Amino acid sequence: MPKDFIDMDDHELMVRISWYYYKEGLTQSQIAKKFNTNRMKVMKILEKALNKNVVEIKIKDPYVNLLSIEKELISKYGLEDAVVVPVHSNDKKDISRQLGLAASQYIQRIAKNGDVLGIGWGQAVSNTIRNLSLDHIDNFYIVSLSGGMLPLISDAxxxxxYSSYFKILPAPLLVSNEKVAEDIYNEPEVxxxxxxWDLANHLIVGIGSMSSDATILKRGYLKDLHFASLKQKGAVGDILGQYFDEDGNIIDFETNERIISFDITKLKEKQNVIAVAGGENKTSAIRASIRAGYVKTLIVDENTAKALLSE
Known part of the structure; x- marks a missing residue:
């Protein structure tokens, strides 16, 4: 039987109670009974033991490291928030699926009644929509931020x-010439x-890379010749089909005049732009988009997050 409170100094008391609680696994009520006191006093002593560093709690789990990486990303790049997804394989499709799942969970957590959710172009955003559920809110809108969205979400x-909540821009991502683009923008529905777009308070966008498996190439919107020319001009990636250099400056290119899309320079004015992007081939594009102020929240895989922190 341990000594009564009056027979021990504060330090000895903290050590003994901490030992019973953290090492022996006794409950606070059991400890209180041993020391002939009440649970509230035991709880306060345990709290004091933590504050005085008598007890040091270490969480041994891989996810703790992810939380540390998230904190570093936020600090280094001035982000509002970050979510780092653990890597289970190097398969790009699997990474995209994992990112979409994490993004859908994030959106479900922050979405509120009356929100206008803008959704961008790309495979990671498509995977986000596939996993999303908004049953807990109502009176919301989901609006596409570019043309070409329907093939990416119609199978979800x-x-x-939620089709009645969707407002889909009725156009391809890229049209044949500037005049066609102008006519589309003048349509009442558009x-x-x-x-x-002006009312959207959460915008979900993907970030494209300059690799040969870029979604915009696979969907046939850009030819290899266009892609090569963009690389020569210093492009490191795109958001909504608009290409930028390593500083986030928009590349002057002929497709800019015939794209049907939200102007990404206006992303800087938006309160919450959530980028869903992963794969180490996108590191330069992600870094540039954050530094340019296009992105406020980043949902990224672990390996890419580490690459972003390594420079």
């Missing part, structure tokens, strides 16, 4: 379930969607 059960 989310789209059929003007209505552009008005919703």
């Amino acid at each position: 059960s989310f789209f059929s379930k 003007r209505s969607i552009k008005n919703l």
Whole structure:
């Protein structure tokens, strides 16, 4: 039987109670009974033991490291928030699926009644939509931030379930010439969607790389010749089909005049732009987009996050 409170100094008391609680696994009520006191006093002593560094708690789990990486990303790049996804394989499709799942969970956590959610172009965003559920909110809108979205989301059960909430821009991502783009922007339905762009308080975008497996290439919107020319001009990646250099400056290119998309320079004015992007081939593009102020929250895989922190 341990000594009573009155027979021990504060330090000895903290050590003994901490030992019983953390090493022996006794409950606070059991400890209180041993020391002939109450649970509230035991709880306060345990709290004091932590504050005085008598007890040091270490969490041994791989996810703790991810939390540390998230904190470093936020600090280094001035982000509002970051989510780092553990890597289970190097398969790009698997990474994209994992990112989409994490992004959908993040959006479900922050979404509120009356929100206007803008969704961008790309495979990672498509995977986000596939996993998203917004049953807990109502009176919301989901608006596409570019043309060419329907093929990327129409096979998702989310789209059929919430189709009445969707406002899809009725156009491809790129059209044949500037005049066609101008005519599309003048359509009443498109003007209505552009008005919703101004109201969107959460924008979900993907970040494209300059690799041969870029979604914009696979979907046939850009030819290899265009891609090579963009690389020569210093492009490191794109958001919504708009290419930028390592400083985030928009590349002057002929497709800019015929793209049907939200102007990414206006992303800087938005409160919460969530980028869902991964794969180490996107490191330069992600870094540039953050530094340019296009991105406020980053959802990224572990390896890419480490690459972003290594420079």
